[in-house]
Amino acid sequence: MKAKIGENVLRGEHVVIEDNVVIGNNVTIGHHVVIKEGTFIGNDVKIGDMVVLGKRPSTNKKMARKPQTALSPLIVGEASTIGSGAVLYRGSSLDKGAFVGDLTSIREKVTIGEDSIIGRNVMVENNTKIGSRVTVQTGSYITADMIIEDDVFIGPCCSSSNDKYMGEGNYRHAGPIIKRGAKIGNNATLLPGITIAENAIIGAGAVVVRNVEKNQTVVGNPAKGISKKKES
Amino acid sequence: MKAKIGENVLRGEHVVIEDNVVIGNNVTIGHHVVIKEGTFIGNDVKIGDMVVLGKRPSTNKKMARKPQTALSPLIVGEASTIGSGAVLYRGSSLDKGAFVGDLTSIREKVTIGEDSIIGRNVMVENNTKIGSRVTVQTGSYITADMIIEDDVFIGPCCSSSNDKYMGEGNYRHAGPIIKRGAKIGNNATLLPGITIAENAIIGAGAVVVRNVEKNQTVVGNPAKGISKKKES
C-alpha cells in the first residue's frame, strides 16, 4: 500500500516516505526526512529536518542480546514535535504532545507519555517506559529495561546502566527504576537495578550505587543521604 | 526575496536554500545541507554535509520557559567551518574563523567569538556567550544563560547546569560563569550559578559545587582546592 497522507501536510524537499505510512492532518515535515515503512504519524505533528522515523534495529555477531524483529510500527502521537537529525525506531510510541530534541535517538519498544520532553542528543535504549510530563534534559542516557514514572526530572548528561556484569552474557538485565516526582542532577551516574523512590533528589555528579528512599536527597561518590524532606 | 549567492560557491547535491538567505564568496556547501530562511553566511565559510543552519526553536506544553520567537537570522562569520550533521539555530552568531564540529547543535541567542573551537557532539543551549579563542572539546554540554570568557579551555564531556531547583518553575536560571583562561578537565560537573575565576583549573571528574578562586586548582566530589598557582 502506498502512504496515506492527510490534509494540509507541509512537506519539505527530498522527503522519502515509504509504503504503508499513515500521516494525519496539519503535519509539518522538514527537508530530507525519511519516514520508513508503516510509520503512523498523528495530526498536528511537527517534524524537523533530516529525521529518520521507523528504523528497524540491527545487530552483529558479538551482540549477546539480539533485537526483536517482529515490531509494530512507530507511532508518533498527535501534536508531538521531533527535532532535526533525530532517529526513532520501529516498535516505539510517543503519546500526545511529546517533544523529542535534535540529534536524539530512541530505540525499539520504548513508550513515552503525554507531554514529556526528551531533550537534544538524548539516547534512549530499548524496552524502556517513560511516563507523562517527564523531562529528560540534553545529553542524558536512558538505558534499556528502565522505568521512569510520571513527573520525573532528569537533568543534563545523566548516565544509567542495566548490566551489572558488563557484557558477561545473556542473563537478565535490569535498568534503574525512577519513581514519580524524583529529580536527578546533571551528570549523575545510576547503577543497574537500583530504585530511586518518589520525590527523591539526586545531586549533580552523584554516583548512585544503592536504592534511594522516598524524599531522600543524596550526593557524592558513592552517593550518601544528606537530608530528608517531610513527606507531603 | 530569493537567496543571494556570492561568487565561487561550491554547492553539493540536494542542497536546500530557503528565501532571503545571503551567502558570501568562496563558500563550500556539502551535500544535503539545509539553509533556512534569512541565514547570513560570510565569505570563505566551509559547511559539511547534512547541516541545518537557521532552525527556529520549538516547544511543547510542558516547557516552562517558552523560546523567543522574534529572532534575528543566524550569522555564520567569515572563514568559519561547520561540521557534518550540525544543527545551528536562528538568533545566534559565529565570529570570524570559528569552528563547529560534527553533530554539534547550538541553540538561539548564542554568540561565539573569533577563532573559537566548539568540538564534535557539543550541545550549547540558548542565551549563552562564548568568548574568543575558547576551546570546548567533544561531547561537552554548555547550558543556557552561561558566560564563557576568552581563552577558556573546556575538556571533553563536561556538564553544566543552570537550574538549581530542577524544573520547579519559571524563576531565574543562572548558568556558571567561567572567567578568562580557566581550564576544565574532562567529565567535570558544574553546578548552577557558580563562578570559576581567572586561570583556575578544574580536575577531570570534579563536581564543582561552589565558586573557585583565581588560579586555584580543585579536584574531587565535591571539588576541593589542592593548590594555588602564583599570580602571573
Added chain:
Amino acid sequence: MKAKIGENVLRGEHVVIEDNVVIGNNVTIGHHVVIKEGTFIGNDVKIGDMVVLGKRPSTNKKMARKPQTALSPLIVGEASTIGSGAVLYRGSSLDKGAFVGDLTSIREKVTIGEDSIIGRNVMVENNTKIGSRVTVQTGSYITADMIIEDDVFIGPCCSSSNDKYMGEGNYRHAGPIIKRGAKIGNNATLLPGITIAENAIIGAGAVVVRNVEKNQTVVGNPAKGISKKKES
C-alpha cells in the same frame, strides 16, 4: 574514475556517491547517504540513512595540532553495519563484522577490529586503535592516541582524555591504554596516559587518575582499589 559498484546493491533515494568509490556485492545503502571520494566498502555491508562516509578532517587557526591531509581512503570491511546519521572519516578502517551505531562519529587514522561494537552517539578521535570483539557502549568518548585491546568492554557515557596540560601547546599527547579484557563502568572518567591492565574493572562513575593493575577493581573519585581477582 567513476564509482565501481558491485552486484545486488540496494540504494536508497538521494544517495550521493563521489568518484573512485568502490562498493562490493550485496551492500544495502540507506536514503540520503553520502559516500565521499575513494571510500572502499566491502561485501555485505549495511549502511543506514543519512550517513557520511570518508569525510576529510578540517581545522581552524586556533587548533594546535593540524590534522594530517594525506590520508588513505576509508575502508568499511565486509559485513559491517553503520547506523543512521554516522560520520566516518577518511584514513580509518573497520574490520569484518564491525558495528557502528547511529549518530556516531569516527575520526581519521582509527582502526577497529573484527566484530567490535561501537554503540550509538560514540565519538572516537583520531589515531586510536581499537581491537577485536571490543564493546564501546552508547555515548562514550574515546580520545585520540588511545589503545583499546581485544575483548575490552566500555560501558555507556565513559570519558577519556589525552591532554594533561589542557590545550597548552603542541607537545606529545597520550591517551589511556586499556588492556585485554578490562571492563569500564558507565560514566567513568579516565585521565591521560594511564594504563588499565588486563581484566581490571573500573566501577561506574570512577575517576581514574593512575594506573590500574591486572585484575584490580577500583571505584570512587579518585578511584581506589577495593579487591583483586585471582589471576586466571
